[in-house]
Amino acid sequence: MKFISISQPVLEGNEAKYIQECLRTNWISSQGKFVKRFEKAFAGYCGVKYGVANSNGTTALHLALLALGIKAGDEVIVPDLTFASPVNAVVYVGARPVFVDVDKETWNIDTTKIEKALTSRTKAIIVVHLYGRPCQMRPILKLAKKHHLFIIEDCAEAHGAQYHGKKVGSFGEISCFSFYGNKIITTGEGGMCLTNNKNLAEKMRILLNHGMDPNKKYWHKQVGFNYRLTNLQAAVGLAQLEKINWLLNKRTKIANLYNYLLKDIPGITVVKPEPRTRLVCWMYSILVDPKISRVDRNQLMATLKKNNIETRPLFYPLHQMPPYKKYVKKGQAFKAAQYLSVRGLSLPSGGNLTSKEVRYIAGTVIKMVKG
Numbered sequence: 011m012k013f014i015s016i017s018q019p020v021l022e023g024n025e026a027k028y029i030q031e032c033l034r035t036n037w038i039s040s041q042g043k044f045v046k047r048f049e050k051a052f053a054g055y056c057g058v059k060y061g062v063a064n065s066n067g068t069t070a071l072h073l074a075l076l077a078l079g080i081k082a083g084d085e086v087i088v089p090d091l092t093f094a095s096p097v098n099a100v101v102y103v104g105a106r107p108v109f110v111d112v113d114k115e116t117w118n119i120d121t122t123k124i125e126k127a128l129t130s131r132t133k134a135i136i137v138v139h140l141y142g143r144p145c146q147m148r149p150i151l152k153l154a155k156k157h158h159l160f161i162i163e164d165c166a167e168a169h170g171a172q173y174h175g176k177k178v179g180s181f182g183e184i185s186c187f188s189f190y191g192n193k194i195i196t197t198g199e200g201g202m203c204l205t206n207n208k209n210l211a212e213k214m215r216i217l218l219n220h221g222m223d224p225n226k227k228y229w230h231k232q233v234g235f236n237y238r239l240t241n242l243q244a245a246v247g248l249a250q251l252e253k254i255n256w257l258l259n260k261r262t263k264i265a266n267l268y269n270y271l272l273k274d275i276p277g278i279t280v281v282k283p284e285p286r287t288r289l290v291c292w293m294y295s296i297l298v299d300p301k302i303s304r305v306d307r308n309q310l311m312a313t314l315k316k317n318n319i320e321t322r323p324l325f326y327p328l329h330q331m332p333p334y335k336k337y338v339k340k341g342q343a344f345k346a347a348q349y350l351s352v353r354g355l356s357l358p359s360g361g362n363l364t365s366k367e368v369r370y371i372a373g374t375v376i377k378m379v380k381g
């Protein structure tokens with residue numbers, strides 16, 4: 011078997027044609043029609059009014075926090091198990107991240123533990139729809155309303171996922187997407203903020219373009235950033251969006267086949283569907299129980315690597331890592347995050363993966379786990 015990568019983009023639609031158009035017309039920087047078209051189309055796809063394209067998922071989170079006025083002295087709730095980008099963004103604005111443990115079943119923020127972590131300084135909750143699984147937005151929205159908190163959705167891993175019939179990204183004040191190369195749709199590097207609030211959208215537009223007055227060139231009302239997306243990137247994004255349903259279906263088929271092959275293997279836990287929720291398969295992830303399986307997670311990953319299969323461990327809990335340890339509050343425990351982090355791994359799940367490859371990967375996993 012040739013090398014099977016964890017995820018590869020599928021770029022076989024209008025990507026090349028749209029990029030050619032940028033080159034032919036000279037619109038290769040951040041001006042040009044593809045940026046506007048991509049913003050409009052992606053916001054429309056998610057059922058949100060305004061899309062604000064920017065450099066990547068992390069700049070999107072930074073802009074969201076700035077636009078909502080989160081600053082030094084404020085606290086922001088983030089799940090302990092996530093890619094580190096949202097907590098970094100909280101630190102950029104000088105606020106304090108407050109970690110909350112995740113749920114062992116859904117892997118997402120444990121909604122029963124949020125209230126205990128709130129103080130008079132808490133201003134917002136960043137919910138992360140981890141591995142394409144929507145968070146429990148009903149209780150979270152209720153809590154936010156009760157305590158006057160902003161919700162920022164980190165949807166970097168969940169393009170197209172739905173909760174109670176609505177797309178993720180349509181629940182918070184602002185939602186943030188990444189279009190990095192391994193995400194469900196990609197622009198190479200890229201990001202977008204969505205919001206229904208015109209004022210917030212305008213604030214973010216100014217911030218991402220140096221803080222410059224949109225009606226008075228070179229006049230700055232505030233310190234801003236250059237977080238612009240290029241027309242070339244947006245051209246790729248628009249072509250990707252045209253086939254997002256195909257991409258999502260392809261990944262669902264891959265996940266279903268993995269589930270079918272792995273669900274009854276002792277020592278392996280697969281992700282279960284949740285009621286009234288559409289999961290999307292960003293990465294296909296499983297848990298390996300070291301008490302039942304012949305090999306533990308790390309040994310399994312090493313063997314898969316020898317068999318030319320690329321994998322990823324689940325994220326490390328934030329509270330354990332050097333730059334974030336200092337934010338842990340006394341008496342806080344993160345049992346579920348720790349439990350999942352040592353057991354979880356992601357298997358290849360790119361849109362190009364064939365069912366033959368999925369069978370080969372699952373077969374190799376089963377051989378190792380069963381012994």
Ligand SMILES: *Cc1c(COP(=O)(O)O)cnc(C)c1O
Pocket residue numbers: 066067068069092093095096138164166167188189190200201
């Ligand atoms: C990928 C990712 C991001 C950051 O995206 P970049 O575009 O790489 O900055 C943020 N949050 C989560 C949960 C991610 O998976």
